[in-house]
Amino acid sequence: MELYEKSAYELSGMLREKKCSAKEIAQSVFDRIDAVEDKTQAYITLTREIAMEQAGAVDEKLAKGEQLHPLAGIPMAVKDNICTKDVLTTCASKMLYNFVPPYDATVMEKLNACGTVMLGKTNLDEFAMGSSCERSYFKKTHNPRNLDYVPGGSSGGSAAAVAAGEAVIALGSDTGGSIRQPASYCGLVGLKPTYGSVSRYGLVAFGSSLDQIGPFARTVKDAAMLYQVLCGRDPRDATSSKRERPDFVAALDGNVKGLRIGIPVEYFGPGVDDVVKKAVFAAVDQLKAAGATVKEVSLPSTDYALSAYYIISSAEASSNLARFDGVKYGYRAPKFDGLIDMYERTRSEGFGDEVKRRIMLGTFVLSSGYYDAYYKRAKLLQHQIADEFAHCFEDCDLLITPTAPGTAFKLGENVDDPLKMYAADICTIGVNIAGLPGLSIPCAYTENNLPIGMQLIGPKFSEDLLLKVGDCFETIYGGFNTVAKI
């Protein structure tokens, strides 16, 4: 087994036991990147020099016998909508094709302090708007499990990198499923944390009330290790929670006895593929066999969640993306006649179709005379959906659903049908709307070697429980950690 195939937990132990150096680990991953990147197209920017420097610093600390953080020396990919000081941060948009932030996102400051090794910045759907990673200005990422298929999105680059062994762990962001759906499509563990548990400072905003940064990993324990660093109060993000964080790795005790699992019937409707339903039910049965109890529950407003999501997220996006106007940074139209023309040309040329679609939708729903009919009602619906989840958690510890209604689709298959593309998020958006944590873990593979993901949903701030149950299932499953054969 090559170093790049190992889990962060294993590599962390090997570093301490001096079985390998951080530079060797980084080198192994870069060798893998060199071997497969032209097939996966996971990265927009590679930061080889920074990575080797960071790895070298970890090795020096190790040589001096200094205490190392468990993630020190672990090679990590970063979604390209998370600001990295002095490193290009494009959001996969022409609009930011040359944008180099003079600051780090809070999560990057924390990870740099831990000594993680940054490999590069990964591809995404432009400004995180999309479910296939085909909406990037730069490239289309391929699913490493089967290169004809999409890796999911929007964090498809991060998912593909981890699945292909081009990174050990990665950061994604999730507004409507952008971590969990690609995790599901690529056979990974992906966590969308409770809204407010991870600082959004430095995450280029899409839907501010829904966005959360979260981890990708090939094992639950790796995801827990990374999440441990990500979460916590940040005074720079007013919406970040002041809650104490538990030890997520210590919570992985393998015990699900007495766990009360709820199965929301609306998540297993006719829109969900049979193969997916079957796989999720089989996984639930295995948890039952391990001591959990299972009951059906109902989330009656599930059908409306998609509408509420597209109204709220697009409204916020229309405002968040207004700053990209060609005045200060990023793309500016080369020819224009006056200020208004500069704005119009810059934004017409700088944004892709999907982004423009959502800006227009968001602008419309916030317009005077339409606000009450759309945005206000969507916010009311948001409360109702959250209440329905809360009601379920009165007698369930967590809910289990499919992460996506199907497995990954082929590249180009849904690209001309936005509504079909939006439907890929149907199982994940409720969690964002209600501000809950959601964990996607693999539960089966189809004949085409396409992974099927299952989603664990818990009450706010129940990440420790979700990770514990996910870890328990990983043991039952016989380990998730496989790197795609390419």
Next chain:
Amino acid sequence: MAMDYEIVVGLEIHAELNTDTKIFCGCKNVFGAEVNSCCCPICTGMPGSLPSLNEKVVDYAIKMGHALNCTINNVCKQDRKNYFYPDLPKAYQISQFDVPLCEHGYLDIMVDDQGNTKRIGVTRIHIEEDAGKLLHDDRFNGSLCDYNRCGVPLIEIVSEPDIRSSAEAKAYLDGIKATLSYLDISDCKMQEGSIRCDVNVSVMEKGSGKFGTRVEMKNVNSFSAAVRAIDYEAQRQMDVLRKGGTVDQETRRWDDMKGVSIMMRSKEDAQDYRYFPDPDLLTIVVDEEHVKELKDSLPELPGHRMLRYMKEFGLPHFDANLLVENKEKAAFFDEAVQFGCQPKNISNWMLGDVSRILNEKNLTLADTKLTPKKLCEMIALIEKKEISNNAGKTVLEEIIFSDKTADQVVKEKGLAQISDSSFLEGIVKSVLEANPKAVADYKGGKTNVAGFLVGQCMRASKGQGNPAILKELVEKEISKL
């Protein structure tokens, strides 16, 4: 018959708050720094940056709310006002839309010299961030942005359309400015743009009670400009109506140099700001107890102080109004009256020669060495007739910029007033001898030449003669002739 019209004015005042740091980041809140030296990724709205509210801003706004008798919405939110302009780097301004921090208040303004007041409603006070500034430089083909002002905290104070003349508008503006100054929450420097106002003007048929179409005027950069703008715009609207036309709802730009308002945009071009609650910021929740603490911390406010000066010290409205104009001046006066001089005398000196000297040198009281005690010692000398009023002026010029007391200056310069009749008699006699014509005129019935003769005596005594005694002596000596 020409229709009689009444002017209706509503004012929106923006006041920059003088907190140490900006409203959403840790940048210093200062005026006049080097271009783009007081800004950061947050106040310049860089991608991924987030605002966190400076709670001082909320406290300051609540103080103003209390001072203007508002209801305080201790639970309220902040909203985004979306529009594109290069001085607004996020392309939205964080403001408050439907739930302002303070609302339903009022300010009483003085409408005559008898102390009669009129109540002007304050619709709301909300908090928001300022935008940057565009600089125009002929060396460049275009404009340059200075983002230092981005994120400077503002309160917007919106009045009801209760104002009926430019004089009332001026009184209201002065009152708001004085209140801000008393609360020490704004520098109130018009020339630095720390207070700005938008003026809404309409006219209505007298007595009809039915408001006309309102015109908003921008770019009103001083209170005196507001008066000019209101008078001009009201006249313009009346002229339109008298010619049978209609006033259009529009935004006009006031050009103070030319003294005219110019159409900026019509109602059809009105922007849709697409307000919605800012998802990056939490609901503002201020503890009821804290709201009360802020109320209890308020100083005596200018309106109350002015009435007190009129009642307690018998000052005319004119004096009282000027004395309370700023806190420093009023505090000086309050301290001075404790030294036992006549309040009206203190007022006369403060508003007369002291103000003149300060204005000439562009200083404030704090820049001088004048203390209430020193001023009163000087006034006491005049009241006791130990020096003349004129000598007082000389004394003031000295004590205002030095550590010397009035007594010292009087001694040094020999300014003590001479009341010794035997000494003054000699002067009077020689003056009468030197001015036989005036004496003859006086005797002929032109008694008002006495003033001239007293003046000559004053001159001869180098200003030190007691004028009242001199007058007596002049009359006495002439009658002897």
